[in-house]
Amino acid sequence: MGTTTKRAATAFDSFFLPYGEEGEEHFRNHVELVVDTLADVFQEMDQPFQGKTVQDIQQELNGMLDLSEDPQSLHEVLREIKGPVLKNSLHVSHERSMAHLHCPPVLPGVLAELIISSLNQSMDSWDQSPAATYVEEAMIRYWSDLIGFSERGDGVFTSGGTQSNYMGMLLARDEFCLSKWGHIVQKDGLPGAFKKMRVLCSEEAHFSVTKSVSQLGLGEQAVVPVPVNEDHQMELDEVSRTVAQLEQEGLLPYAIVSTCGTTDYGSIDPLEGLADFCEEKGLWLHVDAAYGAGLLLSEKHIDKLAGINRADSVTLDFHKWLYQPISCGMFAVKDQKHLRLLSHHADYLNPLEDEEEGILNLVNKSVQTTRRFDALKVLLTLKVLGTRLLGSMVDQTMEVARFAAEELEHRHRFFVENPSPELSAVVFQYQSEESSDVSGLNRKIQQKLFHEGKAVIAKTSVRGETYLKFTLLNPRTTEEDVLAVIEEIEHTAKQILGGTPH
Numbered sequence: 040m041g042t043t044t045k046r047a048a049t050a051f052d053s054f055f056l057p058y059g060e061e062g063e064e065h066f067r068n069h070v071e072l073v074v075d076t077l078a079d080v081f082q083e084m085d086q087p088f089q090g091k092t093v094q095d096i097q098q099e100l101n102g103m104l105d106l107s108e109d110p111q112s113l114h115e116v117l118r119e120i121k122g123p124v125l126k127n128s129l130h131v132s133h134e135r136s137m138a139h140l141h142c143p144p145v146l147p148g149v150l151a152e153l154i155i156s157s158l159n160q161s162m163d164s165w166d167q168s169p170a171a172t173y174v175e176e177a178m179i180r181y182w183s184d185l186i187g188f189s190e191r192g193d194g195v196f197t198s199g200g201t202q203s204n205y206m207g208m209l210l211a212r213d214e215f216c217l218s219k220w221g222h223i224v225q226k227d228g229l230p231g232a233f234k235k236m237r238v239l240c241s242e243e244a245h246f247s248v249t250k251s252v253s254q255l256g257l258g259e260q261a262v263v264p265v266p267v268n269e270d271h272q273m274e275l276d277e278v279s280r281t282v283a284q285l286e287q288e289g290l291l292p293y294a295i296v297s298t299c300g301t302t303d304y305g306s307i308d309p310l311e312g313l314a315d316f317c318e319e320k321g322l323w324l325h326v327d328a329a330y331g332a333g334l335l336l337s338e339k340h341i342d343k344l345a346g347i348n349r350a351d352s353v354t355l356d357f358h359k360w361l362y363q364p365i366s367c368g369m370f371a372v373k374d375q376k377h378l379r380l381l382s383h384h385a386d387y388l389n390p391l392e393d394e395e396e397g398i399l400n401l402v403n404k405s406v407q408t409t410r411r412f413d414a415l416k417v418l419l420t421l422k423v424l425g426t427r428l429l430g431s432m433v434d435q436t437m438e439v440a441r442f443a444a445e446e447l448e449h450r451h452r453f454f455v456e457n458p459s460p461e462l463s464a465v466v467f468q469y470q471s472e473e474s475s476d477v478s479g480l481n482r483k484i485q486q487k488l489f490h491e492g493k494a495v496i497a498k499t500s501v502r503g504e505t506y507l508k509f510t511l512l513n514p515r516t517t518e519e520d521v522l523a524v525i526e527e528i529e530h531t532a533k534q535i536l537g538g539t540p541h
């Protein structure tokens with residue numbers, strides 16, 4: 040112990056993190072208040088959504104959004120937000136919440152959030168995250184190894200799949216301009232021939248691919264959507280035919296995005312074949328495994344990812360099928376030299392001399408500056424759950440998805456678009472001769488279920504028609520839950536068709 044003198048108390052003391060016994064007590068009590076409030080809320084939320092209308096929610100919120108100059112106790116504020124905000128939220132941890140790629144978070148991840156924000160490290164420069172920098176590096180190493188990259192593999196945590204896809208498209212663009220023309224986009228902007236550059240992806244690739252390429256100055260016209268087969272995958276023949284045609288037109292295809300788990304169907308483009316093709320043609324291969332990366336820990340289904348190690352860059356999301364609280368994603372590259380295309384030296388943050396001295400400033404690898412210590416969530420989860428259990432959660436959801444698809448196929452009112460789900464999503468339509476507008480009927484079913492709050496399922500568009508979708512991410516969702524939701528859909532459809540008032 041040094042010669043610390045007692046500080047004089049200030050009006051701000053109770054609002055900052057603890058030092059000394061009183062502070063600790065205060066912190067503990069307030070955390071407990073939050074835990075108690077959440078416990079109450081979850082107990083009262085017996086369905087995935089309370090079913091209030093937008094107007095009702097807005098009205099309830101209006102009552103509590105007024106601010107004043109005077110402080111209120113945390114206790115009082117929690118009581119105020121409990122109804123309007125907490126109970127009107129979507130209960131993503133509910134077993135019958137199965138709409139989007141929106142996961143129930145595991146507790147180690149939730150609790151890590153408290154540590155992350157309490158320590159409030161910033162991942163941009165080593166002097167703001169002296170230990171956290173190396174935790175992130177270790178997590179990058181771990182996932183890069185799982186992908187199957189060599190020791191040259193590298194990466195960085197991101198805010199999610201959109202940012203990771205953006206980074207993939209950025210590096211692909213800059214690497215192509217550099218290798219083809221010796222042109223440095225970072226310094227000189229786009230080269231004259233940029234209008235000829237083309238990226239190929241599945242017509243069912245995530246919209247963030249097109250959005251990124253467009254934001255990167257190449258325009259939406261630079262993205263060539265490749266039609267999919269009946270299993271919703273790009274076919275190699277189609278890809279090579281498209282590339283040949285583009286070349287014939289004098290255009291410059293330079294990258295292919297292979298989706299490993301499309302958002303709607305979980306379908307996987309043929310990875311090995313695309314890797315061979317990209318190698319042969321010298322194209323950048325970006326694999327969007329925002330969804331499919333869940334399989335990296337699955338002992339049963341890891342084979343579905345065969346070939347992912349041959350990608351130049353990979354998108355993975357931990358906040359989808361790896362059960363982390365939002366936000367948590369990663370961008371991985373096969374060869375760390377490509378990340379250098381991003382680095383920019385600011386005197387105050389990551390001066391060149393730091394690099395010369397071997398100081399690791401992760402800002403060099405990121406498109407963000409101030410950045411969260413999300414890697415801690417992943418570390419805590421891997422350690423507390425163990426990798427086997429985490430992998431088996433993913434397997435469990437795949438089994439329930441298969442059950443759901445089979446069950447729907449057996450019922451004559453349903454048509455299943457992907458009867459053998461590749462991952463854990465099932466797309467289907469309720470069909471009825473009594474209805475002249477099947478799309479409208481499915482839209483109404485989804486809305487009515489949502490507003491009654493009994494089940495939260497998604498709707499999507501298939502060949503211009505409205506279909507329904509289950510995205511099963513919660514390993515606690517059972518076959519009984521699925522049956523109950525299917526029956527609820529049938530019941531709801533009959534109510535709508537019969538015009539029964541609800």
Ligand SMILES: *Cc1c(COP(=O)(O)O)cnc(C)c1O
Nearest residue numbers: 199200201245300302327329330
């Ligand atoms: C969700 C998703 C994305 C976008 O990821 P965010 O984390 O929402 O930014 C990208 N690609 C695929 C295939 C996705 O499913």
